[in-house]
Amino acid sequence: MRQAGRHFLQIPGPSSVPDRILSAISGQVIDHRGPAFGKVGAQALEGIKTIFKTEQNVVIYPSSGTGGWEAALVNVLSPGDRVLMFETGHFATLWKTIAEKLGLKPEFIEGDWRGGADPDQIEAYLAEDRNHEIKAVCVVHNETSTGSVSPIAAVRKAIDNAGHPALFMVDTISGLASLDYQHDEWGVDVTVSGSQKGLMLPPGLSFNAVSAKAMAANASAALKRSYWDWADMVGPNKTGYFPYTPATNLLYGLNVAIDMLHEEGLENVFARHARHGTAARAAVRSWGLEVLCNKQGQESGVLTAVMVPEGHSADRFRATTLEHYDISLGNGLSKVADKVFRIGHLGDFNDLMLVATLAGVEMGLTKAGIPHNAGGVGAAMAMLENTQIAAE
Numbered sequence: 001m002r003q004a005g006r007h008f009l010q011i012p013g014p015s016s017v018p019d020r021i022l023s024a025i026s027g028q029v030i031d032h033r034g035p036a037f038g039k040v041g042a043q044a045l046e047g048i049k050t051i052f053k054t055e056q057n058v059v060i061y062p063s064s065g066t067g068g069w070e071a072a073l074v075n076v077l078s079p080g081d082r083v084l085m086f087e088t089g090h091f092a093t094l095w096k097t098i099a100e101k102l103g104l105k106p107e108f109i110e111g112d113w114r115g116g117a118d119p120d121q122i123e124a125y126l127a128e129d130r131n132h133e134i135k136a137v138c139v140v141h142n143e144t145s146t147g148s149v150s151p152i153a154a155v156r157k158a159i160d161n162a163g164h165p166a167l168f169m170v171d172t173i174s175g176l177a178s179l180d181y182q183h184d185e186w187g188v189d190v191t192v193s194g195s196q197k198g199l200m201l202p203p204g205l206s207f208n209a210v211s212a213k214a215m216a217a218n219a220s221a222a223l224k225r226s227y228w229d230w231a232d233m234v235g236p237n238k239t240g241y242f243p244y245t246p247a248t249n250l251l252y253g254l255n256v257a258i259d260m261l262h263e264e265g266l267e268n269v270f271a272r273h274a275r276h277g278t279a280a281r282a283a284v285r286s287w288g289l290e291v292l293c294n295k296q297g298q299e300s301g302v303l304t305a306v307m308v309p310e311g312h313s314a315d316r317f318r319a320t321t322l323e324h325y326d327i328s329l330g331n332g333l334s335k336v337a338d339k340v341f342r343i344g345h346l347g348d349f350n351d352l353m354l355v356a357t358l359a360g361v362e363m364g365l366t367k368a369g370i371p372h373n374a375g376g377v378g379a380a381m382a383m384l385e386n387t388q389i390a391a392e
Helices: 019-025 035-052 065-074 090-101 119-127 152-161 212-218 230-237 248-264 266-286 314-325 351-367 376-386
Strands: 008-010 057-062 082-086 105-109 134-140 167-171 190-194 205-210 303-307 327-331 340-344
Touching: 008 340, 008 351, 019 248, 035 057, 035 205, 035 248, 057 065, 057 230, 057 248, 065 090, 065 167, 065 190, 065 205, 082 090, 082 119, 090 105, 090 134, 090 167, 105 119, 119 134, 119 152, 134 152, 152 167, 167 212, 205 248, 212 230, 248 266, 266 303, 266 351, 266 376, 314 327, 314 340, 314 351, 327 351, 340 351, 351 376
Parallel strands: 008 327, 082 105, 082 134, 134 167, 167 190
Antiparallel strands: 057 205, 190 205, 303 340, 327 340
16 A cells, blocks of 8 residues: 655664755766766766865765775785775674685784774784784774764774784775765775765765875786776766766766755755764663764764663564654664664754654564654754754
8 A cells, every 4th residue: 555655764764865965876878988078977076075084085986885985995005915894793704704705814803893993902903013013904994784983083093003003994885975074184094985875876886095105016016807907997087078988977976966965055064964963872771762873972963773671572562663653774784783773864864863763663663563762753853943043
């Protein structure tokens, strides 16, 4: 039976695509070798630098974020290289798995999935590597499975304090254009991101922002690569072109998305996400439930992961909420499967959308028989009312 109204897609990405971007990507395909495309490509390649806050090259691939992960590794590393990674959650674990499949030797600092990467542990680990055999440090900025944020600038400082020359690689697939991110200022060598989160696009584009140090490492890296090779990209990119067929229509949308982000102002975008994260957590705590991320200051403005009480099924709750209220919430992944649900509050998102989302969650908790206190929506509304952003 048809359900009236609009479906609420409140997973932590893909996020809903604004009509303005949908209109842009519906444009007619053009010759990707012709002069008109050069302008589209150049606009995208220059514009995306302003979102990463970098003056260095940003490579754009027609791929998911997983492709961006692989590209980051194969462009700077060689078979058997040791790579230090931090277990912040499911996606950090997947990146480690890719490294293993590529013939690298990832070393995982164990985490409890309730916060971001610990700079002190990273510094201590690197200090023990006196022969500098570790070639890269890989950290997830915004861990989408847990709703925790790693302090990237502090990790950079930890690497420097250890006097270690390892490349610094960061996944901000779900953080870019939602949380403050500064590729150059924070001294990141390779940053990976994707189109379907804060950039408000459909899935299909991934990005590597590349420092000069990383580009130099590309020349001697011995992992096999073809499709992902930065060296093949940088020449054509100088004039707005690509070495193979690009995702033309997504580039149309990317240019509009970049315009929209700057029209709002990046600092306002970041403040909006932080405010919505605070309001969502206020609702969760008012319900008497527990937020998965328990490290104060590391909670994400992109999503909130909520733990259900022992003996109850998060997946059953999600199914009930979808059936009765037409709202999709994110599921728990691997170690927290069926133990948590995730509320996405990212992208083109405002106060009323958040309140409606939280209302759907609260009604779903009741319908599914999850023990909770009433009034979470009211707590979020009070927080929103008391923290208006002047720019809004």
